[in-house]
Amino acid sequence: MTLFKQIMSAIVLVFLLGDVYAQANDPYLGEYRKDALAHEQYVKIAENKVEIRHKNYKAAAADLLPKISASADYWYIQNPLLMTLPDDNRLGELSGMSLGQGANNQYGLYTTLTQPIYRGGMLKEKQKRAEVRERMSYDELQITKQDIVLATDLQYWQSVAQKELVYAMYNYRDDLTRISNLVAHKVEVGTLNKSDYLMTEVRVNRAELAVIQAENDLKIYSMSLNRLLGKEFEEALPLSDSIVLETFFVPTLDQKVRPEYTLAEHKLKSSIHELNMVKSTYKMQLSGVATGSYSSPGYDFTPGALPNIQLGMTLSIPIYQGRKKHQIIGAQQIRLQNRELELERTQEILNLEIAQKKVAWQNSIKETDLAKTSVDKAKENALAMEERFDEGMIDILEVIDSQLYLEQAVIEFIQSKLKTQVQWTHYLRAMGHLSIN
Numbered sequence: 001m002t003l004f005k006q007i008m009s010a011i012v013l014v015f016l017l018g019d020v021y022a023q024a025n026d027p028y029l030g031e032y033r034k035d036a037l038a039h040e041q042y043v044k045i046a047e048n049k050v051e052i053r054h055k056n057y058k059a060a061a062a063d064l065l066p067k068i069s070a071s072a073d074y075w076y077i078q079n080p081l082l083m084t085l086p087d088d089n090r091l092g093e094l095s096g097m098s099l100g101q102g103a104n105n106q107y108g109l110y111t112t113l114t115q116p117i118y119r120g121g122m123l124k125e126k127q128k129r130a131e132v133r134e135r136m137s138y139d140e141l142q143i144t145k146q147d148i149v150l151a152t153d154l155q156y157w158q159s160v161a162q163k164e165l166v167y168a169m170y171n172y173r174d175d176l177t178r179i180s181n182l183v184a185h186k187v188e189v190g191t192l193n194k195s196d197y198l199m200t201e202v203r204v205n206r207a208e209l210a211v212i213q214a215e216n217d218l219k220i221y222s223m224s225l226n227r228l229l230g231k232e233f234e235e236a237l238p239l240s241d242s243i244v245l246e247t248f249f250v251p252t253l254d255q256k257v258r259p260e261y262t263l264a265e266h267k268l269k270s271s272i273h274e275l276n277m278v279k280s281t282y283k284m285q286l287s288g289v290a291t292g293s294y295s296s297p298g299y300d301f302t303p304g305a306l307p308n309i310q311l312g313m314t315l316s317i318p319i320y321q322g323r324k325k326h327q328i329i330g331a332q333q334i335r336l337q338n339r340e341l342e343l344e345r346t347q348e349i350l351n352l353e354i355a356q357k358k359v360a361w362q363n364s365i366k367e368t369d370l371a372k373t374s375v376d377k378a379k380e381n382a383l384a385m386e387e388r389f390d391e392g393m394i395d396i397l398e399v400i401d402s403q404l405y406l407e408q409a410v411i412e413f414i415q416s417k418l419k420t421q422v423q424w425t426h427y428l429r430a431m432g433h434l435s436i437n
Helices: 003-016 029-039 041-062 089-094 122-189 194-229 259-280 324-390 396-431
Strands: 067-077 104-118 285-296 306-316
Touching (some): 029 194, 041 122, 324 396
């Protein structure tokens, strides 16, 4: 076997070691997922929302407890008909005279204790709604985490595929450089024209340009991945050399309950509690009140301040609201029906997503099989062209074209593997299996 055949066989072997079912356990991806979740601002925002909803739940529970408040007031009271005239000589005998009694002072200190006894179920429903909303914020947190994991996976696999493409461009450039050296030797011995060598050099320069472009794209993808992980943009990240798809893995995934569905469920429960809260406003309201005061004037308008204690209950019963109750409750019932429809629609959308992602993944497997076959054929063709060129049966242009066909086949194979991996990641997300584990 010639040196060219050995090199070409080694190149193709790199791309054919894997198959098209699922990625092996990657040595870096798991840690990158954790880093992305630890850094991403949206995750922290979602975690803060969970904490906010928890505090709201505690606040709603506190409404069931008694409330104590304190207040104080002071009033300066002056009857405009009872006043003191100005001390002015022009008023004669009336100067400085007091007409009637002057001003008096009123003041007091008050403490009030209020205990809600019955609010038609309002306070308990508010507490239950706050608890459901806390669960909703947790669902939103899980959705955010899965979105970040998905974004990290896609960016990682894009970077790995680009790294693999860089290697392919290096191999393509090196093969053309080797062929250019062979052509240069034939030009020296007079079996080829110099134009063949120049044409080969042009192709080598194009291959060098392809290497530069591929390396630039790899840097761009790596910078985006670094941003997700909270690292310096220019930091060199370790990546797998290629996307290797295992042949023995046949997924048997059980569909898990998606947080999108539980979020819709909790929205429905929240609407139920809101309906009950609206109904409670039209029920009897009963509270106990205790008030202690130290104020002036005291009993029977005595001028000095005296202590006073009052104990009592307040009762309120709505009787007629001009059909307002009927309209408001009817509107809330319609909102509840909409939540039920949204839950039904959410389930349909999630089932559709699973079906679509599974089909897309299965089709990408077929595409990868075809792409791998194309690499095999392109390799055979390049080897055949090399042999025919050695025998002087064809010119160098056909050899260069065969290299170009092989390069394109390898690129398509890399892209198809990336597509298969991406579709597999989306399928995992749809089935609820995409996590940091």
